[in-house]
Amino acid sequence: AQSVAQPEDQVNVAEGNPLTVKCTYSVSGNPYLFWYVQYPNRGLQFLLKYITGDNLVKGSYGFEAEFNKSQTSFHLKKPSALVSDSALYFCAVRDENRGSTLGRLYFGRGTQLTVWP
Amino acid sequence: EPEVTQTPSHQVTQMGQEVILRCVPISNHLYFYWYRQILGQKVEFLVSFYNNEISEKSEIFDDQFSVERPDGSNFTLKIRSTKLEDSAMYFCASSEGQAQYFGPGTRLTVT
Numbered sequence: 001a002q003s004v005a006q007p008e009d010q011v012n013v014a015e016g017n018p019l020t021v022k023c024t025y026s027v028s029g030n031p032y033l034f035w036y037v038q039y040p041n042r043g044l045q046f047l048l049k050y051i052t053g054d055n056l057v058k059g060s061y062g063f064e065a066e067f068n069k070s071q072t073s074f075h076l077k078k079p080s081a082l083v084s085d086s087a088l089y090f091c092a093v094r095d096e097n098r099g100s101t102l103g104r105l106y107f108g109r110g111t112q113l114t115v116w117p
Numbered sequence: 118e119p120e121v122t123q124t125p126s127h128q129v130t131q132m133g134q135e136v137i138l139r140c141v142p143i144s145n146h147l148y149f150y151w152y153r154q155i156l157g158q159k160v161e162f163l164v165s166f167y168n169n170e171i172s173e174k175s176e177i178f179d180d181q182f183s184v185e186r187p188d189g190s191n192f193t194l195k196i197r198s199t200k201l202e203d204s205a206m207y208f209c210a211s212s213e214g215q216a217q218y219f220g221p222g223t224r225l226t227v228t
Contacts, residue, residue: 034216043121043208043221044160051215090160104150104162104173105217 002027002095006108013081013115021076021111023091030096033074034105035065038088047089050074061085081115088112119143121220123209129226130199138194138223140209148212149192151184152219153177153205160208166192199227 003026013019025031032051036044048059055067065076076089089112092105122141130136142149151163165172166184174182183195192211196203204227210217 032215036219041221043123044210044219046216046218049216092160104165104175105152105160106162107160109159 002093002106004091004093004106004108006089006091006111008111009109010112010114013113015083015115015117016080019078019081019085019113019115021089021091021113023074023076023108024072025074025091025093026072027093027095031072031074032094032096032103033065033067034092034094035059035063035074035076036090036092038090038110040087044090047076081113083115083117086113086115121209121211121218123207123220123223125223126221127224127226129228132201132227133198136196136199136225138196138207138209138225140192140194140220141190142192142209142211143213143218144190146211146213146218148172148214148217149184149186150210150212150217151194152208152210154208154222155202155205163194196225199225201227203227 005024034049035047038044047063048057050057050067058064063078088110090110091108094103124139149166152160154160162175164174164178181197185193206222206224208222209220
């Protein structure tokens, strides 16, 4: 069965320090992986995706994520955190084998990132 | 930058009433979705829609739910007879084929 785990409910980091938000996944076929961010009272905002190719993908606002097939992980990273990065982050996976481009996304529970000044 | 929009932002209804949640997907997208998030829980898939028909639906999407694309721009989710457990944030999404782009959500409160 398809699933996503975000092992940390909260991540706290000082501004200027690197941040990592962890995600592991389980799919039966090849994964399509996504990160979304949710600010208070806002929708889910797309950050980046991994479909195929280079394992390190770059996205919006200086975020990047590394796909690791052997560890079934897709951790979100940023070299230098900003206070404005504080938000709820969701990892999601789609199973390529589930057919075409309409595959549903399976979400993790979300990780609350707090960056303190 | 094009965005998915949803109306209303908040809907309060009594148990047993019908509600219609509205979405305007990004204009050149062809694939449409509804998800929901009950407070404190994961975002859950409800239904996907393409070429004027449902492509996939989850076990949550029972006979009380329906979707429609009544014109070239709107995509609606109808709940015929709401239950208390339908209280959630409902997100519409659209896709051009890879990433799904989400609207701001409609908070549905069933009393």
